[in-house]
Amino acid sequence: MTKFLSDNAAAVHPKVWEAMRAADEADNPYDGDALSAQLDERFTDLLGRECAGLWVATGTAANCLALATLCQPHGAVVCHEEAHIEVDEGGAPGFYLHGAKLMLCPDGHGAQGAKLTPEGIAAFIDPIRDDVHQVQPHAIAITQATEYGRSYTPDELAALSAFARERGLGLHMDGARFANSAAFLGGSAKDASRGVDSLAFGFIKNGAMNAEAVVLFDPAQADMVKYRRKRAGHLQCKGRYLAAQILAMLDGDLWLANARHANAAAQDIASGCAQRLMHRVEANELFVTLSPAEREALRAQGFEFYDWGADAARFVTAWNTRAEDASALSKAIAAL
């Protein structure tokens, strides 16, 4: 069986294991340990802007803790109508943001593949009456890479950031697969996060066990997230094991190497099904037009993957996808 179901259940990278074991000796509890203490500086170096980096155990928590600093309970977060925070987080934004709304922006206005654009957002929010009867947008949330495996370029991010600032909106980036986008865009985490106010920097899908980072570029936000993380039951007492995971991923740019590996596998698969691609492959996900019979044929050959509606499938590669498996899948699709 060769799994292309998702990267979210992949094994933990050996170097992450190693770093966790090395953290075994007792240290201060919560985030008072020597490893957690390094995170702010490490993320500041990596992202090229002064910031705070806090570990949490899930991307859902990372996204929601950040969003709660950008959107008041009576406001709304504009996101794509298929955004993960809307579709697959069990209503977590409603909980963490105390009832704030998600406003579901559709594709259009030059945008596709779940990417938002200033023009698209403007067309979506401009009809909102500026009165107290209608919920007002307070922030924008984008996903890097998007739910369809697309990546925002630094220029696109700069335009969104300028638009957000002009409208007085916060800008958050859900980076569950941020590493894959950064790798696709050339390897700069700074470029891939240009202009955002907060970033949920994902490591779990990329080789960690259960540590993501909430990155906040505003000290006041960071302070609030510290309190809210505790309040949400996300301040683990043996937090050093989470810090260790993140540091292992940052050391020697393991995060980037892992993402490049996954992306390369995705490109290899893409090469075998160019005509069938529903979206450009700009990270490690492929959405491929495949009839039920074709899907059955692939499964008969041992490939595992999710259906995507009636006539397509989704394939996801991971840091540990074997090159030969990707190649085999590529050929199998080409041969259909």
Added chain:
Amino acid sequence: MTKFLSDNAAAVHPKVWEAMRAADEADNPYDGDALSAQLDERFTDLLGRECAGLWVATGTAANCLALATLCQPHGAVVCHEEAHIEVDEGGAPGFYLHGAKLMLCPDGHGAQGAKLTPEGIAAFIDPIRDDVHQVQPHAIAITQATEYGRSYTPDELAALSAFARERGLGLHMDGARFANSAAFLGGSAKDASRGVDSLAFGFIKNGAMNAEAVVLFDPAQADMVKYRRKRAGHLQCKGRYLAAQILAMLDGDLWLANARHANAAAQDIASGCAQRLMHRVEANELFVTLSPAEREALRAQGFEFYDWGADAARFVTAWNTRAEDASALSKAIAAL
């Protein structure tokens, strides 16, 4: 340096590490894996009542998810005035219970050491007017072992449970150190959790890394907690690593052996300071009257611990406290 600060930052037990490593192979994400699937049955066996057992990463989350099933947002949870959920969880109950209140019951009516009694609770809640202007209690939360290291006996639990039922209140047990109480009471997890509606079964302080269990004895509660766990960002995608920790702790009653070890160390220390004990030692914590000068003297000998107010100190033993260290501390206090 010999640490008696807390058990909350102790190393992870080797068997837990082993089980986590063994879980490395990809399986279904979230709680769909083969390890998570065993938890309900394992806890049912251990606790002697049909129940569901769900992993979460912290005791705060475990407590609050359970309490939210027992108390409506407009109600209150009665707890001891020094209960951890009130004092040290950053307001998490207010968040998870959507603004419900904690009602802070003081010692008295035969109760001490942060233990609640039916008489004490009755005296506390009976003056509440039965009208909509006053928040009404919906549930009771007790801590096993208490914040002062005392253990509720099965008879005491049965009395509390009967009282709760009579008053229409839910009964939750914060079991951050449940294993230590069970060990103290003779080793039966069933006895140590008699009559409660829900239990936060702690493993982290007892040798795990970041896995506690929420145990629910009512299927409807369990169903709600599943949705709420996701909504709170506590459904980890690689949940099998948490299930593995819990199963390792349950296998061969490692949880009990670890707790017995810690308790024995505590008793050893207690033997050296019987006159100084503020509370009976019924788990793995000691509250010891010590002047500032005495505390300084102990610290000069390399012992680490927290002050407890102006004239006392708290010592906590752990699964990995060395017998010789406990013994040395015992003698050092005796020699003061």
Added chain:
Amino acid sequence: MTKFLSDNAAAVHPKVWEAMRAADEADNPYDGDALSAQLDERFTDLLGRECAGLWVATGTAANCLALATLCQPHGAVVCHEEAHIEVDEGGAPGFYLHGAKLMLCPDGHGAQGAKLTPEGIAAFIDPIRDDVHQVQPHAIAITQATEYGRSYTPDELAALSAFARERGLGLHMDGARFANSAAFLGGSAKDASRGVDSLAFGFIKNGAMNAEAVVLFDPAQADMVKYRRKRAGHLQCKGRYLAAQILAMLDGDLWLANARHANAAAQDIASGCAQRLMHRVEANELFVTLSPAEREALRAQGFEFYDWGADAARFVTAWNTRAEDASALSKAIAAL
């Protein structure tokens, strides 16, 4: 100036004034007075089912208090995508339901004019995966009359009710203009509320000042709403003035007479613009295709109303709309 802007700012009916004045003598505060005490029985008589009737000051509060009894914080309420609770209540459901979602069902499957049908709802909610990652529907909210002035027939309500029960969903009716629907359907409040679990029975648009009723057909719901009303700051200490308004409206079926008057005015206007009507007129609202020039022409004749998008207008009649004004408007539109 002849106002057809809305019925929501109309004067208070003389009999309501009279009843309020008669309530001036001191009585028990909150809802302990002799007038409030009559409401349960009066609504039970009127609606033909045992129920509790509680006053609140706004329809928003009435809707949200009722919905909070039918939908848990982690669930969702299915409503029409243009439902007032979604579009014009400032996010109140998110507040009162502690972050629960509104799921916005579009027209289709035989439904139009913002009316929901079992088929339409089924098509909308069936794709929701039955897992914890997706928010699950807990309740349905319909509006009687709908946001486009349509009325649900008793048969349609029975079908929705049966569907809701089959799916385990609660069914709430936003009755801001319930009286107008009941009048349109023949005058039976019982028929117009068939099968619902809760009803926000509107009086304000129909001649009261600031009293609506939340009607609950389940005593447990009613009990919860009593606590929640207080908690929401909606339990007025001089509540007898609100009870007085409602009783005045119920006495001699003033509510029905007022609604019939408004409906008749609406029908009169409709008679002048049958070809232009976007929706059937089944209450006291008209949505009429009118070009900008035509709207300008009407305004020049002294008619006040709201634009409805680029090429239409909305006209609303009220309990005190003068027959000659309705007639004049009807003729003016016909003459365009």
Added chain:
Amino acid sequence: MTKFLSDNAAAVHPKVWEAMRAADEADNPYDGDALSAQLDERFTDLLGRECAGLWVATGTAANCLALATLCQPHGAVVCHEEAHIEVDEGGAPGFYLHGAKLMLCPDGHGAQGAKLTPEGIAAFIDPIRDDVHQVQPHAIAITQATEYGRSYTPDELAALSAFARERGLGLHMDGARFANSAAFLGGSAKDASRGVDSLAFGFIKNGAMNAEAVVLFDPAQADMVKYRRKRAGHLQCKGRYLAAQILAMLDGDLWLANARHANAAAQDIASGCAQRLMHRVEANELFVTLSPAEREALRAQGFEFYDWGADAARFVTAWNTRAEDASALSKAIAAL
């Protein structure tokens, strides 16, 4: 029967009735009418500081809307342990502040009669550890007049305000009986509200029907309250009737005349029971030591009032308490 139960169910003042009737003509809905438009200026004049004045129907809503602007959901409001917001508002602060805590400061440090002092608050909050495990205070709430009928002098307010500013805390005043304190202090609303960030200015107990004012001295707060008022279902569509009540109370200082009348009645009663007073009478409430037999004797003479614990009673006068009734009560107590 002569009622000294409370001022909260008193009749509506004739001038308030008059103003409400005069508001009957249709105007813009919600707070867009000509009366509501006057409130900011009127309160600015009265209170001597630029402010916004918004009507709501209850003091609970007024307090909670204001507090929600001063305290984040993860913070706490320090109030007296017998504060109305804690004891008698059904948990409304937990709802409006999204789970924030009330921290219950006891008497002491020179304070009594439910009055808070900088010293008392400092002694209360200084032991709170400055870490994320403990909820941090964000704001202070005081009651003018206090729950025991005491009034803060301008100097005391200035000291509290300076303390709050120094500690970075907001300062809110629950002014359910603000008029009575202002009257007691000499008649200046400005002095009686010195230094607070927000004020719930009560009119209902003083002759209005169901209109209180939330007064905000910071425009950003005011803006937030506008959205939150709508979200809480407190933006009435016929808001002009509430504005009319408030304007009637402000016109010709009716609010002050009414409060002076009630206070005078209270002083008259006090003159008959000086030795029995538990608290100084600085507004319109009296707490009087009276044995059960004495209370029975008074009730036998037709006086109605609430017991206050086992050996005391509470008497409240109102704007419409008849002088002869107060005098009779005074004599009756003196004669016991």
